[in-house]
Amino acid sequence: MSASTPKTLCTSGQQSIQDICHPLSAEESVRTPSPDVGNTTGSIGEKDLSLPNGTPVDTSSPASSSSLLNRLQLDDDLDGETRDLFVTVDDPKKHVSTMETYITYRVSTKTTRVEFDLPEYSVRRRYQDFDWLRIKLEDTQPTHLIPPLPEKFVMKGVVDRFSEEFVETRRKALDKFLKRVADHPVLSFNEHFNVFLSAKDLNAYKKQGLALLTKMGESVKYVTGGYKLRGRPLEFAAMGDYLDVFTQKLGTIDRIAQRIIKEQSEYLVELREYGPVYSSWAGFEGPLQEPLEGVAGCVANCAGALDELTEDMSDDFLPVLREYVLYIESMKTVLKKRDNVQAEYEAKLEAVAFRKEERTAPPTDVEKCQDRVECFNADLKADWDRWQNNKRQDFRQLLTGMADRNIQYYEKCLSAWESIIPLLQDRPENTKTETS
Amino acid sequence: MMADTGSDEVAVIGNIDLTPGEIENNMKNTQKSEKGPVLFRKMEINVAEAEKRTVKNAVNMQEIYTVYLIETRPADAASEGTNSTPDSLWRRYSEFEILRNFLLVTYPFVVVPPLPEKRAEFVWHKLTADNMDPDFVERRRVGLENFLLRVASHPTLSTDNIFFSFLTEENGWKEMVFETGFQAKADSRLKALNATFRVKNPDKRFAEMKHYGDELQSVISQLLRVRARVADRLYGVYKVHGNYGRVFSEWSAIEKEMGDGLQSAGHHMDAYAASVDDILEEEEHYADQLKEYLFYTEALRAVCRKHELIQYELEMAAQDLTTKKQQQEELATGTVRTFSLKGMTSKLFGQETPEQREAKMKVLEGQIQEGEDSLKEQNTECDVFVKSAWSDIERFKDQKNHDLKEALISYAIMQISMCKKGIQVWTNAKECFNKM
Numbered sequence: 001m002s003a004s005t006p007k008t009l010c011t012s013g014q015q016s017i018q019d020i021c022h023p024l025s026a027e028e029s030v031r032t033p034s035p036d037v038g039n040t041t042g043s044i045g046e047k048d049l050s051l052p053n054g055t056p057v058d059t060s061s062p063a064s065s066s067s068l069l070n071r072l073q074l075d076d077d078l079d080g081e082t083r084d085l086f087v088t089v090d091d092p093k094k095h096v097s098t099m100e101t102y103i104t105y106r107v108s109t110k111t112t113r114v115e116f117d118l119p120e121y122s123v124r125r126r127y128q129d130f131d132w133l134r135i136k137l138e139d140t141q142p143t144h145l146i147p148p149l150p151e152k153f154v155m156k157g158v159v160d161r162f163s164e165e166f167v168e169t170r171r172k173a174l175d176k177f178l179k180r181v182a183d184h185p186v187l188s189f190n191e192h193f194n195v196f197l198s199a200k201d202l203n204a205y206k207k208q209g210l211a212l213l214t215k216m217g218e219s220v221k222y223v224t225g226g227y228k229l230r231g232r233p234l235e236f237a238a239m240g241d242y243l244d245v246f247t248q249k250l251g252t253i254d255r256i257a258q259r260i261i262k263e264q265s266e267y268l269v270e271l272r273e274y275g276p277v278y279s280s281w282a283g284f285e286g287p288l289q290e291p292l293e294g295v296a297g298c299v300a301n302c303a304g305a306l307d308e309l310t311e312d313m314s315d316d317f318l319p320v321l322r323e324y325v326l327y328i329e330s331m332k333t334v335l336k337k338r339d340n341v342q343a344e345y346e347a348k349l350e351a352v353a354f355r356k357e358e359r360t361a362p363p364t365d366v367e368k369c370q371d372r373v374e375c376f377n378a379d380l381k382a383d384w385d386r387w388q389n390n391k392r393q394d395f396r397q398l399l400t401g402m403a404d405r406n407i408q409y410y411e412k413c414l415s416a417w418e419s420i421i422p423l424l425q426d427r428p429e430n431t432k433t434e435t436s
Numbered sequence: 437m438m439a440d441t442g443s444d445e446v447a448v449i450g451n452i453d454l455t456p457g458e459i460e461n462n463m464k465n466t467q468k469s470e471k472g473p474v475l476f477r478k479m480e481i482n483v484a485e486a487e488k489r490t491v492k493n494a495v496n497m498q499e500i501y502t503v504y505l506i507e508t509r510p511a512d513a514a515s516e517g518t519n520s521t522p523d524s525l526w527r528r529y530s531e532f533e534i535l536r537n538f539l540l541v542t543y544p545f546v547v548v549p550p551l552p553e554k555r556a557e558f559v560w561h562k563l564t565a566d567n568m569d570p571d572f573v574e575r576r577r578v579g580l581e582n583f584l585l586r587v588a589s590h591p592t593l594s595t596d597n598i599f600f601s602f603l604t605e606e607n608g609w610k611e612m613v614f615e616t617g618f619q620a621k622a623d624s625r626l627k628a629l630n631a632t633f634r635v636k637n638p639d640k641r642f643a644e645m646k647h648y649g650d651e652l653q654s655v656i657s658q659l660l661r662v663r664a665r666v667a668d669r670l671y672g673v674y675k676v677h678g679n680y681g682r683v684f685s686e687w688s689a690i691e692k693e694m695g696d697g698l699q700s701a702g703h704h705m706d707a708y709a710a711s712v713d714d715i716l717e718e719e720e721h722y723a724d725q726l727k728e729y730l731f732y733t734e735a736l737r738a739v740c741r742k743h744e745l746i747q748y749e750l751e752m753a754a755q756d757l758t759t760k761k762q763q764q765e766e767l768a769t770g771t772v773r774t775f776s777l778k779g780m781t782s783k784l785f786g787q788e789t790p791e792q793r794e795a796k797m798k799v800l801e802g803q804i805q806e807g808e809d810s811l812k813e814q815n816t817e818c819d820v821f822v823k824s825a826w827s828d829i830e831r832f833k834d835q836k837n838h839d840l841k842e843a844l845i846s847y848a849i850m851q852i853s854m855c856k857k858g859i860q861v862w863t864n865a866k867e868c869f870n871k872m
Contacts, residue, residue: 242690249687256679263676267669274662281655284648287837291844298848392694396872399701403866407859414855417848424845 086110087182087197089175092167093124102126103167105174109197115189121198127152129202130174136192137181143379144187145334145387147180148326149173150319165311169319176323180390186379229343233377239384240335247328254321257313264310268303275299294420305412312405320398324391331387338376345369481588481603482507482522483581486573489528502573503528504580508603525606529554532580535602538613539593540735541621544742545825546593547832549586550731552579558660558723560667560716571717575724582728592828628745629738635747639822645829646740653733656726663723667716678709697872704865711861715854722850725843729836736832739825746821750814757807764800767793 091106109121130149137146150173160166181187199205232240275296282292348366485505493499507522532551539548556572566572584603587593598616601609684702688695 245690246687249683249690252683253680253687256676256683259676259679260673263669263672267666267673270662270666270669274659274666277655277659277662281652281659284651284655288840291841295844295848298851392872395694396697396869399869399872400866403862403869406862407866410855410858410862414852414859417851417855421845421848421852424841424848 083183084112085182085188087175087178089171089178092171094162101162103162103170105171107178107197115194116198118198123197123200123202125196125202127170127174129196130177132202132206133192133196134177137187137190140190140192141187142337143334143376144184145327145331145380145383146187147177148323148330149177150323151326165315169315172316173319173323184383184386229339230346232339232342235381236335236338236377240332243328243332243335247325250321250325250328254318254325257317257321261310261313261318264306268306268310271299271303271306275303290426291420291424294423298416298420301416302413305409305416309405309409313402317398317402320394324394327387331384334380334383338373338380341369341376342373345373478511479588479603480507480509480511480522481581481584482509483577483584484524486577487526488568500568501528502568502576504577506584506603523604525604527602527606529576529580531602531610532583534610534613535599536583537622538598538616538618539587539596540738541618541625542596542598542616543592544625545739545821546590546828547732547735547739548593549583549590550728550735551583552576552724553727553731558664558727560664560671571720575720579724579728591831592824625742629741631745633744633748635744636751637747639743639747641826642740642743646737646744649733649736649740653730653737656730656733660723660726660730663719663726667719671712671716674712674715675709677705681706681709694872697868697870700871701865701868704861704868708858708861708865711857715850715857718850719847722843722847725839729840732832732836736829739829743821743825746814746818750811750818753807753811753814757804757811760800760804760807764797764804767797767800 086109088108089105090108092103093105095102095104104124104126107121107123107125109116111119127149131152134146134149137144150170181190181193187193195205196202275298278292278296278299282289282296285292345366348369352363352366483504484507487503487505488500489503490498490500503526505524505526507524509522529551536548536551539546552575555567556569587599593599598609598613601612605612681702684698684705688698688702691698
């Protein structure tokens with residue numbers, strides 16, 4: 001899935017600003033000629049479907065429940081071989097310029113979808129670009145749950161943004177983000193996602209998109225104020241409750257994991273002092289020298305294994321937990337939006353009821369609202385089920401990973417101690433060995 | 437109840453069923469048998485129980501102390517299958533101390549086995565330093581039994597009558613031991629141990645041994661200190677995992693399919709957290725083994741110091757004799773080489789009469805003769821001491837090498853067991869996670 005991270009990040013080195021090739025256009029493999037940026041911008045104009053508030057919507061996501069159900073069924077088949085879109089994030093590289101230093105990642109795509117011009121793509125993207133994509137997805141697919149990105153800002157003094165561990169952690173999270181989008185039956189067909197995966201010069205496209213948005217003139221955000229929700233359907237209320245408790249539990253688990261890492265680190269400090277005492281003892285013993293050195297070596301091995309365990313937990317376990325907290329925040333936001341849409345509908349319905357004029361056919365305005373509510377509810381339900389499923393898999397993987405690492409730690413220690421037993425017993429005069 | 441063993445210090449089990457004739461036979465047999473750990477071979481010794489007693493002390497206040505039950509039984513009774521009930525008596529720790537002090541004074545050339553610590557030291561935080569704590573009492577019981585077995589298996593100490601009576605005569609033992617007058621010797625011994633004097637020709641072997649003892653004491657102290665901290669930290673690591681148990685349980689309440697797996701995994705986390713108590717209790721045994729040798733270093737040091745003292749006294753006696761001989765020579769030849777007030781005054785106030793000189797010479801001759809005899813005796817004593825002390829030191833060295841190696845082996849085995857338990861728990865947890 002992911003290529004191995006190079007030990008030291010290659011940098012493009014210090015160069016004068018004129019000489020620096022644009023990283024996004026550099027190092028492209030010959031087999032993937034850059035598609036014309038113009039093509040992708042052109043396709044946006046072809047869209048005629050838009051959400052009631054005017055924001056452009058991906059064409060392949062019809063806002064009706066039935067086709068969504070179709071997609072869901074398709075989704076079941078998408079596991080494994082029937083998937084037609086594979087995305088990977090790897091190969092982080094450092095780019096140093098006089099203006100700034102940043103990391104780019106290689107985004108590789110393999111697909112048989114007709115929506116893509118080519119079967120394979122390889123582009124370089126930086127965090128900014130992922131962030132942009134996410135915002136676009138949120139704007140264009142407001143009824144859907146968008147996967148989270150790793151934290152944008154890091155405290156400059158506290159975290160080394162260019163350390164191997166940080167970059168690798170981030171890479172994994174970005175990879176997960178794209179995979180989640182790629183696996184989503186609706187989001188994966190999003191135009192912006194397509195461009196993100198395929199465009200040589202994303203910046204140019206971004207600028208176009210911005211212009212387009214201002215042309216549309218409509219605010220990207222959903223209406224937030226003014227409408228009060230009358231009655232939240234039970235299932236969505238249940239979702240909200242679940243998310244509240246789940247967030248709490250995740251927070252607790254995060255704290256426990258951090259505490260364990262801390263305790264293990266302190267244990268490690270003592271172990272590192274413990275082993276050498278045996279060594280210094282061995283220094284003035286005769287026949288006991290080898291056994292004592294053996295024990296010192298063992299303790300050192302265990303300390304090394306513990307170090308690895310702690311590092312792994314820090315690098316792999318904690319970030320995934322935190323990512324899920326972000327995911328839950330997104331989910332809660334979507335739930336709120338849904339509430340707002342419903343509230344708007346209810347308010348409009350009420351207004352009509354007061355007017356008492358035409359009872360025969362409800363005004364198209366109210367109809368549109370009703371459509372919107374139903375559409376949102378359906379999308380959300382589908383996404384919720386998907387999210388639950390993914391959550392289950394993700395946590396199964398996360399926790400078995402934690403168990404695995406602990407097992408490996410104990411296995412390393414076990415083999416260290418077992419290996420010195422023959423050394424300790426290796427004395428001809430010692431015929432009987434008492435076990436405690 | 438016990439037969440009088442006479443002056444030969446051969447320990448015989450006085451069975452009240454034996455006739456006086458048989459007892460005498462036993463004694464003869466034992467005398468015929470080789471010198472060696474006579475008592476150990478003939479007697480089974482057990483410190484079986486501990487009990488609390490109360491007594492009113494000098495200021496009429498209730499004092500609680502612990503007594504230990506010493507059981508003894510003829511070793512062959514067990515092998516013959518006769519289920520004879522052991523003889524037993526109660527002793528408290530202070531009585532053990534008296535016994536040991538007696539042995540220290542009576543056998544200064546022996547590295548006398550140490551008692552278990554008076555107060556709990558090198559404790560990690562969960563262990564109380566409370567002498568009344570049942571775990572401490574239990575470990576002390578084991579330590580006292582170990583002490584008795586060590587004495588009983590010592591070629592010299594095992595033949596001691598006071599030791600034998602300690603095991604067999606509850607009443608009157610204290611009086612018996614104080615009647616030996618060892619207390620006075622004990623005080624002077626302590627003084628000598630702490631005195632500073634310089635030996636002109638130190639015995640290299642003993643000097644090296646003393647140095648070794650000091651180094652061993654220092655390194656074991658350090659080891660015990662660090663080990664206590666390691667135990668503390670390990671405890672922390674394990675116990676925090678118990679929090680996973682609780683949070684998994686809470687989390688499982690809001691989950692459907694994941695619930696069972698989480699719940700059972702949580703139980704395994706609880707088991708993991710609980711397992712550290714047994715692990716550390718077992719490790720305490722290792723600490724006790726180290727402590728025994730820590731205290732042994734004091735006994736070793738005492739023997740070396742005793743040798744130094746004997747050597748010093750020998751040198752002083754030789755010096756004294758030389759001085760007297762010089763005085764004799766001066767008297768004979770009339771030359772004054774050594775300053776003496778009498779010599780000065782006689783010079784100033786006239787020579788002494790030949791009769792006076794004659795008298796002086798006679799006195800000196802007597803003194804010299806005494807001195808030479810005494811020096812000879814001291815020399816012999818010193819030789820005997822050196823021989824027996826060194827032989828015991830060699831015995832101690834072998835015992836130490838054997839015991840410490842065994843201790844390291846059992847420590848390694850403990851670690852192996854701990855690793856295996858860890859693997860088991862995490863494997864179980866992993867299975868539960870897989871079922872999520």
